[in-house]
Amino acid sequence: MSDNLPKDRQVVYCDMCTEDNKQPARKTCMKCEISMCVQHLQAHLTTPVLLQTHPLTEPIASGNGGLVVTTKCPQHGKLLEYYCLDDLTCVCVSCAIEDQHRLHNMKTFSTAHKELLEKVQAEQQALLVKADGANTSLEKWEKNEREKLGRSSVRLIEAVTNLRDLALTRVQSSVSARMVSIKTSKSSLQAAKSEEDAFRFLQMYSQVHQDLENAKAVDFRKGLEPGSDRDKLVEEITQRGEKMMEQVSNFWGSLLTHVDPENHQEINAVRSNLYFDSNTLGQDMTLSKDGRKVFNSGQLEKKILLIQGMSFAVNNSYRWRISLSKDCDWTIGLCDKKCAINLQRGDIFGLCWKGNKLSSLTTEDLEVENTLPVQLNKRAKHMRSTQNEPNRDTGQRVSTQVISHCGEDVSEQIVRPEKVEVIWSCPTSLSFYNLIGQYQRRKIVTLTIGSTNQDLTPFVCLEMESQGIPADFVEDVYTFGSHAQQQQQQWKCSCGRVNVRNQNIYGFRGSALKKSYPKTCACGKAEVLCKLF
Known part of the structure; x- marks a missing residue:
């Protein structure tokens, strides 16, 4: 048996x-x-x-x-x-x-x-059908991706080859022109050596000497001779090189996206239709024509900008990317549209950089305070007012949590993010990623959204970071009255120029105020405070 x-x-x-x-x-x-x-x-x-x-x-x-x-x-x-x-x-x-x-x-x-066995058999059959379809889809996907990457690599090779041929051909032509001087000098020297008459030799020696000096001055290691031809060639090589680098970047990004889609994504694949709401723009800011760049046009004060254009979601999640100036403190995330004037009331969920620290902001409901005696409630409200905390008569408070490391990796210390990707998995969570380079990203934090508020909207809050006013300056202001001190700061324009921005600190009777001159480069571009991309 x-x-x-x-x-x-x-x-x-x-x-x-x-x-x-x-x-x-x-x-x-x-x-x-x-x-x-x-x-x-x-x-x-x-x-x-x-x-x-x-x-x-x-x-x-x-x-x-x-x-x-x-x-x-x-x-x-x-x-x-x-x-x-x-x-x-x-x-x-x-x-x-x-x-x-x-x-x-x-x-x-x-x-x-009997019932569960029938269910298992039905699910097994469905999985078999799904697997067959997945195999077909996978084969089709692999073929398409191989063809796409193949075309990309071919275009990249062609671009590199054309750029190489262009530069070498032009330089070779220039070198060939220099060879003429050497050939001329050789002919002059040969003619002088064969001349036996002293008078005729001395008459032709001046030209022979000049040809010889020209030949000695030839440097085959130099590029093209200065002039319009070289300038045109440099411009053409630069333009072709930029296109080639764009192709390299796209090819590289495609490979990273296939291998590690969680931490690498193509920028073009997530480009959004978002733009800054011009109605929330301050007097010290200007907006680009497409509404995706905010420029500093004067004295920057704390300002909250709403982000519009979030009309659809992919897989029930919204995604946007934003770059932020190093000169500003900022807060980005979601807030209640009705409370976006000062972020003092309503729901707030975001990421904040202030005082060289990165923090997360979440709104929590308060239920205990309503049960407290009246005197204790008054005392709690007084303490919040003295600590500049939001008014929480609505039974809410904003909780701030300092972030010391990225995601789950405690060994990776936090640095100031310059480019941030925000993913809102509507309606339950909000995740922030630090964009490193063009395609790589590192998770900073994920916030849980417990609110059922239907009026949440993306926002960015910009505020000129405090530079720290010298104590002796404040003392002088207090002693002698009105006074001004000038500081200089540098900022780099997208054209490559490094500009100096003058900053006056005005004071009167112990108070000190800062005023910044407009930050405009010689090329006509103003400094970008933040940009959606």
Whole structure:
């Protein structure tokens, strides 16, 4: 009989056979908790009472005095006779009638086995169909991606080859022109050497000397001679080189996206239609024509800009990317449209850089304060007002948590992000990523949004970071009245120029105010405070 057992099943022996004549078990009685061979099983198969009240199952291995598989309810100590389809567990009659399973979908073992087996078979068939479709889709995807990357690599090779040929051909032409001077000098020297008449030799020597000096001055290591031809060639090489680098970047980004889509994504693939709301623009700011860049046009004060154009979601998530100036403190994230004037009321969920620290902001509901005595509530409100905390009559507060490291990697210390990607998995979570380079990103933090507010909107809050006014300057202001001190700061324009921005600090009677001159480069571009991309 043991020969008929599946090879992967452990042989279970009859508990009723003598030790010297153990036979393989055919069934196990769940009520008696014993395994029986064909001979000892006859009583259970022929006695009507045992046949009706003693359920049999496939042989189950015995442990030290009991079955390895539990056959009795741990709560009631009764035999497990039913299966709860809601909780997917075996239960006894007391569980099915009296306790937590009494309103659940209960089945006998045989019925549950039949229904679940049919379900498994149906799901297996569906998986097979899905797998067949996935294989076809995968083959098609692989073919398309190989063709796309192949075309990209071919274009890249062609661009590199054309750029190389262009530069070498022009330089070779220039070198060939220089060779003329050497050939001319050789001809002049040969003619002078063959001239025997002293007078004629001296007359021609001046030209021979000039040709010789020109030949000596030839430098084959130089590029093209200065002039319009070289300038045009440099411009053409620069333009072609920029296109080539763009192709290199796209090719590189595509490879990274295929290998690690979680941390690398192509910028073009996530480019959004978002823009800054011009109605929230301050007098000290100007906006680009496409509404995606904010420029500093004067004295920058704290200003909150709303981001518009978020009309659709991919996989129920919104995504936007923003770059931020090093000269500003900032807060980005989601806020209540109705409370976007000063971020003092309503829901706020965001990432904040201020005082050289990175923090997360989340809004929490307050339920305890409403139960406090009136005097304690007044005292709590007074303490919040002295600490410049938001008014929380609405039963909310903004919780600030300093972020010391990126994501789960405690060894990676936090640095000031210059480019941030925000992903809003609507409506439950808000994630922030530090964009490193063009395609790589590192997760900073994910915030849980517990609010059901339907008026949440993306925003950015900009504020000129405090530079720290010298103590002796403040003392002079207090002593002598009105006074001014000038500081200089540098900022780099996108054209490559490094500009100096003058900053006057005005004071009167112990107070000090800063005023910045407009930051405009010689090329006509103003410094970008933030940019959507």
